[in-house]
Amino acid sequence: EEIQAFxxxxxxxxxxxxxxxxxxxxxxxxxxARHWMDLARYADTKGYVFQxxxxxxxxxxxxxxxINAFNSDLPYDQFLKLQIAADKITPDDPQQLAAMGFLTLxxxxxxxxxxxxxxxxxxxxxxxxxxxxxxxRCHDHKYDPIPxxxxxxxxxxxxSSEEPKENAVSPLQLVDAEKPFNPRIFNRGNPRTPGxxxxxxxxxxxxxxxxxxxxxxxxxLEMAEAIANAGNPLTARVLVNRVWGYHFGQPLVDSQSxxxxxTPPPTHPxxxxxxxxxFMRAGWSVKQLHRMILLSRSFQLSSVPSADARRADPGxxxxxxxxxxxxxxxxxxxxxxxxxxxxxxxVGGPSVDILSTPAPTRRSVYAYIDRQxxxxxxxxxxxxxxxxxxxxxxxTTVPQQALFLxxxxxxxxQATHLAARATGESPSQRxxxxxxxxxxxxxxxxxxxxxxRFITANRSKTATELPAWQYxxxxxxxxxxxxxEFQHLPHFTGKAWQxxxxxxxxxxxxxxxxxxxxxxxxxxxxAAVRRWVATQDGVVQISGQVxxxxxxxxxxxxxxxxxxxxPLGQWVVQNxxxxxxxxxxxxxxxxxxxxVADCRSNPKHDSFRWEVRLSLQxxxxxxxxxxxxxxxxxxxxxxxDPWAALAQVLLMSNEFQFVD
Numbered sequence: 001e002e003i004q005a006f007x008x009x010x011x012x013x014x015x016x017x018x019x020x021x022x023x024x025x026x027x028x029x030x031x032x033a034r035h036w037m038d039l040a041r042y043a044d045t046k047g048y049v050f051q052x053x054x055x056x057x058x059x060x061x062x063x064x065x066x067i068n069a070f071n072s073d074l075p076y077d078q079f080l081k082l083q084i085a086a087d088k089i090t091p092d093d094p095q096q097l098a099a100m101g102f103l104t105l106x107x108x109x110x111x112x113x114x115x116x117x118x119x120x121x122x123x124x125x126x127x128x129x130x131x132x133x134x135x136x137r138c139h140d141h142k143y144d145p146i147p148x149x150x151x152x153x154x155x156x157x158x159x160s161s162e163e164p165k166e167n168a169v170s171p172l173q174l175v176d177a178e179k180p181f182n183p184r185i186f187n188r189g190n191p192r193t194p195g196x197x198x199x200x201x202x203x204x205x206x207x208x209x210x211x212x213x214x215x216x217x218x219x220x221l222e223m224a225e226a227i228a229n230a231g232n233p234l235t236a237r238v239l240v241n242r243v244w245g246y247h248f249g250q251p252l253v254d255s256q257s258x259x260x261x262x263t264p265p266p267t268h269p270x271x272x273x274x275x276x277x278x279f280m281r282a283g284w285s286v287k288q289l290h291r292m293i294l295l296s297r298s299f300q301l302s303s304v305p306s307a308d309a310r311r312a313d314p315g316x317x318x319x320x321x322x323x324x325x326x327x328x329x330x331x332x333x334x335x336x337x338x339x340x341x342x343x344x345x346x347v348g349g350p351s352v353d354i355l356s357t358p359a360p361t362r363r364s365v366y367a368y369i370d371r372q373x374x375x376x377x378x379x380x381x382x383x384x385x386x387x388x389x390x391x392x393x394x395x396t397t398v399p400q401q402a403l404f405l406x407x408x409x410x411x412x413x414q415a416t417h418l419a420a421r422a423t424g425e426s427p428s429q430r431x432x433x434x435x436x437x438x439x440x441x442x443x444x445x446x447x448x449x450x451x452x453r454f455i456t457a458n459r460s461k462t463a464t465e466l467p468a469w470q471y472x473x474x475x476x477x478x479x480x481x482x483x484x485e486f487q488h489l490p491h492f493t494g495k496a497w498q499x500x501x502x503x504x505x506x507x508x509x510x511x512x513x514x515x516x517x518x519x520x521x522x523x524x525x526x527a528a529v530r531r532w533v534a535t536q537d538g539v540v541q542i543s544g545q546v547x548x549x550x551x552x553x554x555x556x557x558x559x560x561x562x563x564x565x566x567p568l569g570q571w572v573v574q575n576x577x578x579x580x581x582x583x584x585x586x587x588x589x590x591x592x593x594x595x596v597a598d599c600r601s602n603p604k605h606d607s608f609r610w611e612v613r614l615s616l617q618x619x620x621x622x623x624x625x626x627x628x629x630x631x632x633x634x635x636x637x638x639x640x641d642p643w644a645a646l647a648q649v650l651l652m653s654n655e656f657q658f659v660d
Contacts, residue, residue, distance in 0.1 A: 003440050019294050023287050026347045027363075029071035032286075034330055034365045035246055036066055038393070039127045039257075040101075041119075043371035043386035044351050046108040054372075058171045062101025063365070064348040069099075075284040076239060077228035080128055084224035087175050088217070097170030104163060104172050107371060107387055114191055117158045121151065123389045128227050130238040130259035133203070138189030144260040145205045148185055149198045156183030156200040160218035176217035202226040206234070234259060236276035240289065241266075244275070245392070247293050249323040250316070257391035267317050303660050325659045326395055329381035330364035333410075336651055337361055339438045340417035359410045377404065405652045409637050415648035416640065422647075427455045430643070438650040451646060458642040467636050468626055470531040471497035471513045476524050476598050480557055483564045483596060486529055489513065492634040510603065515632040517546075517609040520556060520599040527598035530610075530628055533590065536618045540585040540593060542568070544612035544628075547577040553605035561594040562587065572600070573608070580612065587616070595628065 006018055022028060044059045046052075069079055081089060083102035090096040106123060109115035118134055125133040135141050136151035159181035161174040184194040199213035202223045214222055227235055238259065245251030252272045255263040266272045275292060282288040293299055298319045309320040316323055327335060333354070337343040344361040351368035352360045355375055371386045380400045384390035405411050421437055424430035431451045435443040443451065475484030489497040489511070496514040499505030503512065509522035518528050534540070548556045555574025559567050560582055568585060571578040587593070593614065599606050615624040640648060650656060 015300070016295065019291060023290060026067075026071060027345070029067040029069075030347065030363055030365045031331075032070045033063060033066035035242075036070075037063060037365075038384035038390045039123075039242075041106055041123060041386050041389055042101075043105065043107075043369040045369070045371045047371040047387065049108050049110060052111070056105055058098075059101060059105050060348075060350050060366075061098040061170075062105060062172055063351075065095065065098040065101070067347065067365075068095075070286065073285055073287045076236075076279075076286055077230075077284045079284075079286075080228040080235070081221075081224040084124065084227070085221040087173050088221040092169060094170045097173040100170070100174055101172040103158075103161075103174055113159070117155055119388070120158050121154050124223075124227075125154075126257040126389050126391065128238065129203075129206070129232075129234045130241075130253075130255075130257055131203070131205075131234070132258055132260060137186075141260075143262045146203065149196070150203050150205075152183045152185045152198050153201045154203075154223070156181050156198065157214065157219040157223055159183065160200065161220055174220070176220070180214075180218060206232055230280050236280050236284075237272055239286075240275045240279055241272060243286070243289055244293060247290075247299060248319070249325040255391075257389065327657055327659065328393060329378065329383050330367075332381070332657060333364045335656065336411065336414040339651065339656075340414040341421050341437075342414070342417055357409070359413055380404065402652075406648075407637070411648060411651060412637055412640060412644070415651055416644045418647040418651065419641070419643035422643065427459075428452045431455065431646075434643075434647060434650065438647065439653075439655055454646060455642050458645075467633070468532060468535070469628065469631055469633065470533065472529050472531065473508060473511050473521055473526050474529045474594075474596070476527045476559070476596060478524065480559050480570055480598070481565070481567055483527075483529075483559075483561050483594060484525075485564075486531060486592075486594065494634065497634075510606075515629055516611065517607070518597065520597050520603060520606045520608070522599070522603045524598055527596050530595040530612075532593045532595070532614055532626060532628075534587045534592070534616060535589055536616065536620075536623065537588050538586075538616045538618035538623070540587050541615045541617070542580070542582040542585070542593065542612060544580040544610065545577060546571060546573055546580050546597075546608060546610040548573040548575060548606075548608050550605040550607070551575040554600050554602045556606050556608045557598050557600050558608070558610060559596045559598075561596055562591065568593075580610070 006014060009017075011017070042059070042063065044056055045054050046056060082096055082099040084100075086097045086099045102123070103120050106116065106119040109119070118137060122134040125131045131144065131146065132141070133146055133151055133154065136146045136148050138148070140147045160177050162177045164173065164175050180200065182197060183200065184197045187193040187195045200219040201211055201213045204211055207226055216222070226232065229235070238256070241251045241253045242256055245256060252266045252268050253259060253264065275289070278292060279285075279289045299322070301320070301322050303322040303324045305316070305321040309316075313320060334343060342361045343363065346362070349366065352362050352366055354360050354362070354364060354367045355377060369386050374383070374386065380398065382393050382396055384393055418437060419434070422430045422434040424433050428448060431448055432442055435441060435447070470488065472486050472488045474486050476482065489499060489508070491498055491500050493501075496512050496518070498512045499508030504510045504522070509526055510519045511521035511526045511528050512519040513528055513530055520526075520528050542560060546556075546558050551574070553574070555572055557570065557572045558580065559570045560580065561567055562585060568582045569580060571580055585593070595610065595612055597608055597610065610628070612628045613624075614626045615622055616626070
């Protein structure tokens with residue numbers, strides 16, 4: 001509806017109105033806060049620590065402060081000052097003191113004070129100045145005019161700052177120590193070999209002849225004022241370059257956090273200077289900076305290059321067209337929730353585990369970030385590593401991304417909800433609705449024809465197919481000739497099927513099935529059963545080997561069943577092995593072969609290994625082999641119906657996953 005309203009708006013300032021609408025929405029602050037969180041190495045945990053609480057329980061307050069700061073268009077100079085020295089500016093305001101999470105939410109390095117201080121120097125200097133000052137920890141910077149003495153001047157500022165222990169107005173703040181730390185250069189960076197003393201002061205390359213040692217306390221406030229100063233040649237340029245890069249997919253200075261002498265120069269130096277100057281003259285307003293960029297002709301160009309432009313400027317350095325950009329992890333996840341009609345638009349609050357089941361519907365900016373154990377899904381989609389300042393995200397294309405989109409329960413769940421939203425009396429009308437909800441447009445005639453044909457050809461299919469292997473338990477008689485009703489084991493640990501989260505389970509005891517074998521139940525009423533179900537008529541060949549490697553107890557009995565009263569073969573192993581082979585078993589589609597292991601009379605020491613392979617000779621040839629080891633699996637997601645399958649295809653499409 002919003003797209004249609006914009007297309008139909010004939011007012012000359014329709015585009016400007018659209019930009020103002022977007023800048024006024026709460027989601028603007030959420031989006032740009034996440035960009036800053038990459039720079040601030042945001043996480044909800046401390047990393048590898050022990051003998052202390054590993055969580056930052058109030059980390060979310062810093063994230064919420066960022067969101068509010070962007071939404072209220074807090075001037076960027078004030079934005080920086082509060083993150084570095086809010087305790088000196090608003091000492092009694094807990095909301096503003098949360099800004100200091102910028103300094104205090106870094107990795108804790110087993111509480112090594114030198115590494116923690118280095119981390120704070122690094123995040124401040126690279127984020128705000130585009131300077132790699134930490135390179136001067138052990139020696140003068142090899143390329144940039146940053147002597148080792150300047151590093152230890154900043155070291156002294158941060159060593160003179162401490163986290164308050166009791167009665168703190170904010171758990172995220174720093175305060176000046178009662179007695180300032182007087183720094184010395186550490187020769188070769190070794191704190192055990194202190195050298196010449198240095199004053200607490202900001203970088204000479206920035207302040208030059210105006211540089212003065214800290215007068216008040218730690219010197220953090222003076223440092224903040226030196227950074228957020230219109231006379232500082234780097235602060236505005238570094239921020240302008242970042243914002244430009246987020247909008248165009250390519251910054252003017254490619255090394256966003258390194259403006260040193262050995263890095264690539266700006267592609268458009270005059271443009272960078274002009275934008276930085278206009279940004280400061282506009283009161284350091286980030287929203288006004290967005291307006292300058294978004295209202296430019298360059299930003300409004302199509303992403304389709306001309307043939308001449310492609311030949312003359314293949315890297316699009318001259319911006320003859322817009323760069324096509326892939327959605328990052330958070331934007332892609334949020335877009336799927338939005339298309340499914342499920343995105344929670346509430347703002348602020350504690351972090352949530354967005355990978356839990358059922359899937360939370362909060363925006364991804366509120367994801368709980370575990371610094372030490374960052375989930376693999378985050379890494380697969382190029383999420384910024386939270387250990388250190390991350391100036392950019394790298395776009396990779398790896399198979400795991402496609403596998404998640406094809407098989408991930410989250411994607412399938414959103415596809416199901418998206419399909420349910422589509423309306424229309426006929427399949428073609430519902431297809432049109434599905435395209436509008438997901439792609440924001442009507443389908444082209446060829447697309448409408450193909451998608452409608454897919455639905456009509458598959459709508460009679462139902463999701464009744466069972467997995468080849470199932471995992472459960474059943475009762476077996478003392479002679480091993482009668483098998484009771486098969487019942488599924490209810491819990492999958494990620495590696496094994498069993499009765500519950502812990503063993504022994506209160507109801508089912510020790511019965512377990514895993515990739516290699518498992519453990520029998522506590523009695524004959526709880527025999528472990530691995531079931532294979534035939535999908536076609538044919539003749540089954542079975543081969544395998546069972547082993548029991550304990551000399552205690554009375555061993556394990558294993559039986560192959562076809563049906564509850566047709567044992568195909570039986571073997572007993574105690575600290576021994578046996579071949580479990582049966583040939584020529586006629587079977588019909590839907591019938592099962594059960595691999596049953598029981599305790600005999602004593603359930604102790606009854607873990608076993610049993611790998612079985614089956615092949616099925618049918619009228620069409622041989623199916624298989626079916627391997628109990630190689631095809632071992634956890635619970636399978638419910639197959640999608642045709643409408644949900646079509647919705648999933650749209651969510652996976654390049655048109656959905658890219659900004660074009």
